[in-house]
Amino acid sequence: MAVYTELAAETLEAFLGTYGIGLLVSFHGIAEGVENSNFLLRTTEGDFILTLFERRVNASELPWFLGLMQHLAGRGLNCPLPVSDRTGTALRTLAGRPAAITTFLPGVSATQLDEGLCLELGKSLARLHLAGDGYGAVRPNALSPAAWAPLLESCGESADALSPGLTAEVRSALRKIEEAWPSVEALPRGQIHADLFPDNVFFQNGQVSGLIDFYFACTDFLAYDLAICLNAWCFRDEKTFEPSFAAAILQGYESVRPLTKAEKSALPLLCQGAAIRFLLTRLYDWINTPANALVTRKDPLAYLVRLRHFAGAAHV
Numbered sequence: 250m251a252v253y254t255e256l257a258a259e260t261l262e263a264f265l266g267t268y269g270i271g272l273l274v275s276f277h278g279i280a281e282g283v284e285n286s287n288f289l290l291r292t293t294e295g296d297f298i299l300t301l302f303e304r305r306v307n308a309s310e311l312p313w314f315l316g317l318m319q320h321l322a323g324r325g326l327n328c329p330l331p332v333s334d335r336t337g338t339a340l341r342t343l344a345g346r347p348a349a350i351t352t353f354l355p356g357v358s359a360t361q362l363d364e365g366l367c368l369e370l371g372k373s374l375a376r377l378h379l380a381g382d383g384y385g386a387v388r389p390n391a392l393s394p395a396a397w398a399p400l401l402e403s404c405g406e407s408a409d410a411l412s413p414g415l416t417a418e419v420r421s422a423l424r425k426i427e428e429a430w431p432s433v434e435a436l437p438r439g440q441i442h443a444d445l446f447p448d449n450v451f452f453q454n455g456q457v458s459g460l461i462d463f464y465f466a467c468t469d470f471l472a473y474d475l476a477i478c479l480n481a482w483c484f485r486d487e488k489t490f491e492p493s494f495a496a497a498i499l500q501g502y503e504s505v506r507p508l509t510k511a512e513k514s515a516l517p518l519l520c521q522g523a524a525i526r527f528l529l530t531r532l533y534d535w536i537n538t539p540a541n542a543l544v545t546r547k548d549p550l551a552y553l554v555r556l557r558h559f560a561g562a563a564h565v
């Protein structure tokens with residue numbers, strides 16, 4: 250999965266007729282991803298990605314996401330460029346869903362991480378942050394600390410059924426993190442990706458060739474994005490922290506955008522926050538997705554491991 254909505258070739262042909270990107274040669278649904286339906290389109294002009302927005306994404310926010318990608322791509326970042334139809338509109342409707350076509354990016358996501366890839370990831374993340382400068386529209390982070398406690402409480406007793414004592418442990422960690430969380434003015438802010446996991450980064454010949462999936466992007470602390478990457482990229486077998494990966498990400502990042510002293514000292518806390526955020530959304534999905542659904546559920550406890558690690562870390 251994910252193809253939640255099936256499309257007939259005639260429907261797609263008619264839809265494509267309103268764009269200037271050639272005639273349909275072939276198309277197929279893409280299995281990866283869990284949030285939206287994605288199709289690879291081959292036209293007489295090249296390859297494109299068609300996304301039908303299904304879950305979690307609030308349709309009223311889509312212009313912000315598409316505008317951000319247009320801004321970043323315009324600044325030379327390797328991210329999908331939304332394609333406009335003949336009337337200049339990028340956000341359309343297809344099969345009753347909000348829909349957009351973007352450019353196709355080459356490369357593949359890494360299945361085996363190493364220091365070299367982490368270094369390049371760090372550089373790309375910093376480039377994304379610099380490129381976001383000038384995109385003035387603000388999108389508050391819908392999964393910021395204020396959202397965490399309600400998310401945890403909405404899981405009720407099911408969290409403890411997954412792992413006895415989980416609710417109490419997360420509740421106590423959450424309280425400490427919330428109290429210590431930096432104020433809005435304390436750290437540099439800007440447009441962040443907020444979900445830059447290895448599956449959202451394509452590589453070609455050891456270089457980053459594409460960053461995708463901007464639908465959690467928001468305006469928040471730049472260093473929080475780094476904290477998300479340190480969580481997602483630096484645990485071997487989802488268990489063991491790999492300091493050399495973290496060092497490589499930081500080195501790559503700082504070769505493009507040096508961190509301030511305040512950002513460096515906030516990192517262990519931001520990493521705990523990032524661990525809680527993914528623990529909670531995974532927990533919510535675990536509880537609310539039937540075990541036999543076509544979507545593969547992601548393990549919430551992999552982020553409990555990270556939370557415990559960063560809670561005990563004086564620095565990253």
Ligand SMILES: Nc1ncnc2c1ncn2[C@@H]1O[C@H](COP(=O)(O)OP(=O)(O)OP(=O)(O)O)[C@@H](O)[C@H]1O
Nearest residue numbers: 279281282283284285287298329352353354461462
């Ligand atoms: N612009 C692109 N160029 C090439 N391939 C893409 C592009 N966008 C998406 N894909 C392919 O589609 C797959 C799913 O995309 P994506 O990760 O955005 O899915 P999603 O369901 O929206 O998000 P999530 O990762 O949060 O589940 C990717 O793994 C990749 O194979």
Ligand SMILES: N[C@@H](CCO)C(=O)O
Nearest residue numbers: 444446527530531547
């Ligand atoms: N990257 C998220 C899921 C999709 O956004 C996770 O691994 O929990």
